Amino acid sequence: MAIKYKKHSTEDRLKYIKMIEEGYSINYICSHYGFDHHLLSVLWIKYQKEGAPGLMKKCHIRADGAYREKVLRDIEKNCLPLFEAAIKYDVSVGRINVWRRKVREKGYAALYEEKSRGRPPKDMGRPKKKKPEEMTELERLRYENERLRAENALLKKVKALVEEREARLREIGRRPSKD
Secondary structure, eight states: OOOOOOOOOHHHHHHHHHHHHHTOOHHHHHHHHTOOHHHHHHHHHHHHHHOGGGGSOOOOOOOOHHHHHHHHHHHHHHTOOHHHHHHHHTOOHHHHHHHHHHHHHHOGGGGGOOOOOSSOOOOOSOOOOOOTTTSOHHHHHHHHHHHHHHHHHHHHHHHHHHHHHHHHHHHTTOOOOOO
16 A cells, blocks of 8 residues: 655644654654655654754745755765755755756756746737837837728728628618618
């Protein structure tokens, strides 16, 4: 049976740490409560160093390329286990694994690439209108030309619709109105 991991509150984390202090093994807690083994190990070490505040969820840091490289180089140089590096640099084990994968695939330069987050902007819609004072004479003339073309197309469409209506009325024997 696969274990489904879930988010745990600070109270839950404290309960698991108390269970470790009572003598339960980390493996037992992880298998019964759906907690990640590495995360519980990290929390146990943080609890031993910092106490209960070490169990609280922290806000995410925005690591730049230099910081990422520093973390990975330290792991390589000192043969640090990932959970120790996670504690030392206050970064999650999963995030370190993502950085390691990037380095393996593309090298250390990949750590410095900044990807924009979120949905990419679309180049749809009309361009912003400029005020007549901001336009050059050429832009003003082009704008006027475009407006007149649109007006012409509209008038042609109205004329075609009127002629179509008159033709339908003639077919059924009515005379078109003079309006």
